[in-house]
Amino acid sequence: MQLNADVRGHGYPLLCLHGHPGNAACMRVFTEKLSQRYTTISPDLRGYGHSRMATPFTMTDHLADLNDLLDRFDIQQCLVLGWSLGGILAMELALQQPQRVAGLMLLGTAARPRGNHPPISWQDNALTAIASLINKAVPGWQWNIDTFGQRSLYRYLIQQHTPQAYQRLADEAFPAFLQTSRHAQQALNQALRAGYDRLPELEKIAVPSLVLCGECDRHITARASQETAQHLPHSSFKQYPQTAHLFPWEIPKVVLADLEHWLQTHF
Template sequence: MGDRYRNSTTDAKGLNVYIQGQGFPILALHGHPGSGRSLSVFTNHLSKRCKTFAPDLRGYGKSRFNSNFNMADHLTDLEALLDRFEIEKCLVLGWSLGGILAMELALSLPERVTGLVLVATAARPRGSHPPITLQDNLYTGVAALLNYLKPSWQWNIETFAKRSLFRYLIQQHTPTAYEYIAQEAVPAYLKTSPAATRALYSAIQAGYNRLQDLEQIKCPSLVLAGDQDRHITADSSLETAQHLQNCQWQFYPNTAHLFPWEVPQQVLSDIDRWLEEHPQVIGS
C-alpha cells in the first residue's frame, strides 16, 4: 500500500486534494469518517491508467471547516474543485457518503459525469446496525489503539477487535484489512470535525431518499456492496442499482461496509472489467 500521493491545493478556500497519475480524470469521494487518503485502495490502482483526484471533503482530513454546514455545501465545493482543475468531464467513484455525493453530482451536473462507481452506498440508505453497548465502545477504542501501534497483531484481533465494532465493519479479519484500518481509518476518524458529523446526521434524520430521481442519470453505473454490510445494507444498494437505467450490480459474500479493504483484488478486478466494457466513461 505504497503512498504515491501528490498533495495539491491552490488556495486557502479550496479542498485539500490528493492527485495521482495522468490521463482522464477520476474524482474519488470518501465516506464518513474518512479522507482522500482513505481511497488509496482505489487511487493507487486506477492512477496507473487515469488521473485521480481524491479530495478531503469539507470538515474532513486537511479541509478544515468548523462552522455548521449542510450536505449541499459538499456539492458546491466539488463543483468548485472541478472548475479549479479545469475538469470538464470525469468518472466519479464514491464510497458510502461519497457514493451519495457522486449520485448528487450526476444529477446536478450530468454533462460533466461520464460514469459512476458506487461503493457501499444507496440513494435511500438503510442500516441494520445493532445497538452499541459500552463494551462495544471500550473494546473498539482498545482494538483501534493497539492496531494503530501494531497493525494486524493477531492477539489484538482475536482478543479485542472481533468483539468490538470492527465486527460490523469487516467480516474477514485479514492482516490487509487491519493495515488499512491502522493507516487510513484511524487517522481519518481523528480528523473528522463535529461539523461534518452534524451535517451528515441532519441529512439522515431528514430521511434522505433520491430513488425516484435516479431515472435522470443516464451514464453507466457500477454498484458494489458487501452482503453483510450493517451500515448501508446490501438490499438498499441493490434497490439503488435497480433504479439506475444503465447499471451493473455486484455483491461480495462474507464482507461488510469496508469490503474494499477485505477483498481489494477482487473489487479492483471487477472495476477493471467494468471499465473495459464501458471505455467511454474514461474517454476511450
Template sequence: MNLNTEIKGLGYPILCLHGHPGSGRSLSVFTNHLSQHYQTIAPDLRGYGKSRSKGDFQMEDHLTDLESLLDRLKVERCLLLGWSLGGILALELALRNPQRYDGLILIAAAARPRGNHPPISWQDLVFSGVAGIINGIKPGWQWNIETFGVRSLFRYLISQQTPLAYQYIASDGVLAYLQTSKAAERALYRALRSGYNRLDALHQLTLPCLVLAGANDVHITAASSEETAQAIKQCQWRCYPNTAHLFPWEVPDQVLKDIDTWLKTLGNNYSH
C-alpha cells in the same frame, strides 16, 4: 472553499470521494491502483482531513465545493467513484449536472440508504478502543484481532477479520476518523434525519453505473444498494459475500478487478 486534494497519475480523470469518517487518503486502495492508468482526484471533503471548516455547513455545500474543485482543475468531464457518503455525493453530482460525468461507481452507497446496525454496548466501546490502540501500535497483529478485534465494533465494519483489513484501518482509517470535525458529523446527521431518499430521481441518469456492496453491511445494507442499482437504467451490480461496509479493505483484489473490468466496458476513450 478550496479542498485539500491529492492528485495521482495521468489520463482520464476520476473524482474519488470518501465516506464518513474519512479523507482522500482513505481511498488509497482505489487511487494507488487506478492512478496507474487514470488521473485520480481525491479531495478531503469540507470538515474532513485537512479541509478544515469554520462553523456549520449543509450537505449541499459539499457539492458546491466539488464542482468548484473541478472548475479550478479545469476538468470538464470525468468519472465518479464514491464510497459510502462519497457515493451519495457522487450520485448527487451526477443528478445535478449529468453532462459532466461519464460513469459512476458507487461503493457501499444507496439513493435511499438504510442500516440495521445492532445496539452498541459499553463492552463494544471498550473492546473497540483497546483493539484500535493496539492495532495502531502493531497493525494487523493476529493476536489483537482474535482477542479484541472480533469483539469490537470492527466486527460490523469488516466480516473478514484479516491482518490486511486491520492494516488498512491503521494506515487509512484512524487518522481520518480523528480528523473528522463535529460540523461534518452534524451536517451528515441532519441529512439522515430528514429522511434522505433520491430513488425517484434515478430514472434521469443515463450514464453507465457500477454498484458494489458487502453482503453483511449493516451501515448501508446491500438491499438498499441493490435497490439503487435496479433503479438506474445502465447499471451493473455486484455483492461480495462475507464482507461488510469496508469490503474494499477485505477483498481489495476482487473489487479492483471488477472495477477494471467495468471500466473496460466504457471503451478506450477513458483509458490512458
C-alpha cells in the same frame, strides 16, 4: 472552500470520494492502482481530513465544493467513484451536473440509505478503543484481532478479519476518524434525519453505473444498494459474500479487478 486533494497519475480524470468518517487517504486502495491509467483526484471533503471547517455546514455545501474543485483543475467531465457517503455525493453530482459525469462507480452506498446496525453498548466502544490503539501501535497483530478486534465494532465493518484489513484500519481509518469534525457529523445526521431518498430521481442518470456492496453490510444494507442499482437505468450490480461495509479493504484485489473490467468495458 478550497478542498485539500490528492492527485495522482495521468489520463482521463477520475474523481474519488470518500465516506464518513474518512479522508482522501482512505481512497488509496483504489487510486494506487487506477492512477496507472487515470488521473485520480481524491479530495478531503469539507470538514474531513485537511479540509478544515470551523463553522456548521450542510450536505449541499459538499456539492458546491466539488464543482469548485473540478473548475480548479479545469475538468469538464470525469468519472466518479464514491464509497458510502462519497457514493451519495457522486449520485447528487450526476443529478445536479449531469454534463460533468461520464460514469458512476458506487460502493457500499444507496440513494435511500438504510442500515440494520444493532445498538452500541459501552462495552462496544471500550473494546473498539482498545483494539484501535493496539492496532495503531502494532498493525495487523493477530492476537489483537482475535482478542479485541473481532469483539469490537469492527465486527460490523468487516467480516474477514485479516492482518491486511487491519493494516488499512491503522494507516487510514484511524487517522481519518480523528480528523473528522463535529460539523461533518452534524451535517450527515441532519440529512439522515430529514429522510434522505433520491430513488425517484435516479431515472434521470443516463450514464453507465456500477454498484458494488458487501453482503453483510450493517451500515448501508446490501438490499438498499441493490435497490439503488435497480433504479439506475444503465447499471450493473455485484454483491460480495462474507464482506461488510469496508469490503474494498477486505478483498481489494477482487474489487479492483471488477472495477477495471467495468471501466474497460464501458470506457
